[in-house]
Amino acid sequence: MLRREFTKSIMAGTGLASIPTLTNATPSQSLTNPQPAFKLKFAPHFGMFENSAGKDEIDQLKFMHEMGFRALEDNGMMGKSPELQTKIGETMAKLGMSMGVFVVGFDNWPPKSTLATGNKEWREKFLAKCREAVEVAKRCNAKYMTVVPGNFQRDLPMGIQTANVIESLRQGAAILEPHGLTMVLEPLSDNPDLFLRHSDQSYMICKAVNSPACKILFDMWHMVRNEGRMTQHMDWAWDEIAYFQIGDEPGRNEPTTGEVNYKFLFKHIAEKAKATNRGEFILGMEHGNSIKGKEGEMKLIEAYRWSDLS
Structure with a gap:
């Protein structure tokens, strides 16, 4: 089936014409194939539209493009085969799409393996992953990669831990900077044991690392939970922010749901x-x-159409 026909069949099968526009929203044009590009560079991830596009990741990528998205992010890119990484990169290049973040991390990384300890073994593992990330980035045309320092240590002063993290990040930045790549530090809200939790803390660390290869990932879902006043915190940390992520609260779903x-x-x-x-x-x-299924995927697109720039 041609992709154009495939998408039309999706629209008919989900009863899209009956989906109401969001409360107080200006009615957007109906979702037909192809959609105009969003004004902002929103980046879906694989699996977000698999009910509409199928499980094949290249088909999902093409569907994202047809729905107006011009970027992709994939936390698990480093776990994919080099062949698939290359195919994803080549497909995005043909479609005029940008690659967002992938995660530089360890499989089943336990809390004790944190950069805050200054442990040389774990620092070397982190640096090895940075070297690997350079090759992954080349294959998928990426510039940004997420780095999380891990948990804080209750038996070490925070100043010592911060210095340990800064030193590891300086060494990682030295690997990435010659390739024009940027690690983005992500303060998180998942549990109280995390070392990196706030945008001002991330800002201070980036200033200390002092490299274009070390910036902030401002995940708005985590930051509304941890600190609120998001525009104020964005403004304070602005010159060190390189990337944003989205998630409404509560629920961590698409905009307009929280x-x-x-x-x-x-x-x-x-x-x-x-x-x-x-x-x-x-x-x-x-x-x-x-919302699950094809209808939920179409409603998600509608939510982004309403939230996009006027």
Whole structure:
């Protein structure tokens, strides 16, 4: 079946015409194939549209493009075969899509294996992963990769731990910087034992590392949970932020499903980027779908159409 026919059959099968527009939303054009590009560079992940596009990742990528998305992020890219990484990169290049983040991490990395300890064995493992990430980035045309330092240590002063993290990141940045690559540090909200939890802490560390290869990933779902006042915190840390991620709260699903005013936040990011000559940010869609199945995938697209720049 031709992809155009395939997408039309999806629209008919989900009863898309009967899906109401969001409350107080300006009605968007109906989702037909192909869709115009979003004004912002939203980046879905694999699996987000597999009910509509099937399980094949290249088919999913093409579907994302047809729905107007111009970027992809894939936390698990390093775990894919070199052949698939290359195929993904080549497909995105043909479609004019950008690659967002993938994660530099260890399989089943336990809490004790944190960069905050200064443990030389784990530092070397981290640096080895940075070297591996350079090759992965070349294959999939990536620039950004997520780094999480791990858990903090209750038996070490925070100043010592911070110095340990900074030294590891400096060495990692020295590997990435010659290739024009950037690790983005992600403060998280998943548990209270994490070393990196706030944007100001991440800002201080990036200033200390002092490299274009070490910046901040400002995940708005984590940050609304940890610190709130997101536009203020964005402004304070602005010159060290290189990447954003999305997730509404509660639920960690698409915009319009929770309490976060993403339409306002997207406008703030776009206007500040223009005012500071920062160019276009990739906005990673690191969240779930609030409704299962094809209908939920179409509603997710509708939510992004409403939240996109006017």
